[in-house]
Amino acid sequence: MERRIDFRGAKHCDCVALEAVLVRGVETRRDDQISIFKAGVEQASPPTPKESHSMPNISAKLLAAAVSCALLNVFPAAAQQQGPSRIRGTIESVDGSNLTVAARDGTTQKIGLANDVVVTDLVKTTLADVKPGSYIGVTGMPLADGSQKAIAIHIFPESARGTAEGFRQYDLRPNSTMTNATVAQEVDANDGKSLSVKYKGGEKKVVVSPDTPIVNFVDGAKSELKAGAKIIAFVAKQNDGTLSSKRVLVGRDGITPPM
Numbered sequence: 001m002e003r004r005i006d007f008r009g010a011k012h013c014d015c016v017a018l019e020a021v022l023v024r025g026v027e028t029r030r031d032d033q034i035s036i037f038k039a040g041v042e043q044a045s046p047p048t049p050k051e052s053h054s055m056p057n058i059s060a061k062l063l064a065a066a067v068s069c070a071l072l073n074v075f076p077a078a079a080q081q082q083g084p085s086r087i088r089g090t091i092e093s094v095d096g097s098n099l100t101v102a103a104r105d106g107t108t109q110k111i112g113l114a115n116d117v118v119v120t121d122l123v124k125t126t127l128a129d130v131k132p133g134s135y136i137g138v139t140g141m142p143l144a145d146g147s148q149k150a151i152a153i154h155i156f157p158e159s160a161r162g163t164a165e166g167f168r169q170y171d172l173r174p175n176s177t178m179t180n181a182t183v184a185q186e187v188d189a190n191d192g193k194s195l196s197v198k199y200k201g202g203e204k205k206v207v208v209s210p211d212t213p214i215v216n217f218v219d220g221a222k223s224e225l226k227a228g229a230k231i232i233a234f235v236a237k238q239n240d241g242t243l244s245s246k247r248v249l250v251g252r253d254g255i256t257p258p259m
Contacts, residue, residue, distance in 0.1 A: 004084055004121060005234040006098055007233060009048060010217070020071060029109065035075075051167065052087045052139070054091070065192050074104060085131050085234065085235065086171070086232055086233070086234060086235070087101060087103050087109050087111065087231075087232070087233045087235055087243075088103065088231070088232050088257065089101040089103035089104050089109065089230075089231065090102050090228065090229070090231070091225060091226060091227055091228065091229045091230075091231060092108070094191060094225060094226055094227065097112060097113040097115075097117075098110060098111070098112050098113070099111045099112075099113065099225060099233070099245075101231070101233065109243065110242070110243065111233050111235060111243050111244070111245050111246045112242060112243065112245070113225070113244075113245055113248070114245065114246040115243055116246065117222060117246050117247070117248060118144050118246060118247050118248070119220035119221055119222050119224060119225060119248050119250060120217055120218070120219065120220050120247070120248070120249050120250070121217075121218040121219070121220035121224070121249075121250055121251075121252040122213070122216070122218075122249055122251050122252060122255065122257050123214040123215060123216050123217075123218045123252050123253075124152070124213070124215055124252075124253070124255050125155065125214050125215060125216050126214060127192070127193060127208060127210070127212070127214060129155060129214065129216070130153060130155065130183060130184065130186070130193075130195070130208075130214065131186070132182060132184065133182065134155060134182070134183045135155075135156045135158070135160070135161040135162070135163075135180070135181070135182050135183075136154065136155050136156065136181075136182075136183060136197070137153065137154045137156065137169060137178060137179070137180045137259065138150050138152075138153050138178070138179040138195075138204075138206050139151045139152040139153070139172055139176060139177070139178055139258065139259045140176065140177045140179060140180070140204075140206060141173075141176055141177070142177065142180075143207065145208055146205075147204065147205035147206065148177060148179065148205070148206045148207070149206075149207045149209075150195075150206050150207065150209070150212045151172065151173075151176065151212070151213075152172075152177050152210045152212065152213045152214070152215070152257065152258030152259045153208065153212060153213070153214045153215075154214075154215050154216070154217070154258075154259055155214070155215070155216050155217075156180075156217075157217060161182075163180065164221060165180050165181065165199045165200055166178050166179075166180060166181075166199050166200065166201070166202075167179045167181075167199060167202060172259065178259075179197060179199065179204050179206070180199065181197035181198055181199035181203070181204065182197060182199070182246060183195045183196070183197055184197060184198045184203065189207070191209055191210065192207065192208045192209040192210050192212070193206055193224060194206070194208070195207075196206055213255070213258035215255075215259075217256070218236065218252070220250055220252075224250050224252075225248060225250065226244050228254075229250050229251070230250070230251045230254070230255070230256045230257060231248050231249060231250045231251070231257065232248070232249040232257045232259070233245045233247075233248045233249075234246070234247040234248070234249075
């Protein structure tokens with residue numbers, strides 16, 4: 001039976017991509033729970049049996065990948081000092097556990113997969129699934145009025161609520177941003193919707209058009225890493241200069257991971 005973990009109040013991650021930049025904040029428990037702590041926030045008390053019963057179940061692999069994706073955005077500059085932190089591109093070929101990837105920047109990257117690599121699918125969904133109370137990640141571009149135009153939205157599993165909460169710069173394109181926040185209000189507009197999202201210490205208005213890509217995280221399989229698959233690989237540079245990955249996001253049904 002697949003193991004399940006409860007991430008309510010969780011503030012710690014075992015993501016290898018974060019080990020280079022969050023050395024102080026990473027702690028892994030090798031039993032059936034992973035706890036995630038944020039700087040300055042104390043560990044939440046364990047849920048009562050009643051609370052655990054009411055919590056939505058979600059796989060440990062799926063949550064680890066969702067949290068990895070979010071937390072790696074917190075310190076992008078520090079991550080780059082250790083070598084590439086994210087490689088976006090299309091798999092050209094697979095040789096055992098080694099991927100050759102045509103990266104978005106035009107380079108060809110060789111990536112070795114760890115034995116325990118976690119593969120997570122990104123599945124296309126609709127704006128109807130983004131509702132007040134949803135915890136989302138918004139990849140955006142700033143508008144003149146101070147609001148954000150959504151380039152992409154990913155919906156976090158409920159148990160990952162609060163992960164990497166806040167507003168920061170992002171590396172998808174020049175001047176792009178990432179806002180991890182809770183949807184407070186949505187208003188229908190002539191062309192899509194306007195969302196008010198709130199995070200600790202602030203809020204943003206987000207303009208979402210009908211063609212904005214919106215995705216969910218779903219458990220994937222290593223067999224999906226094949227030629228033609230579009231991926232985001234979270235990588236760490238090894239002592240010999242090679243790149244290794246323990247987390248890979250792959251677009252299901254041919255979609256390009258939008259974030």
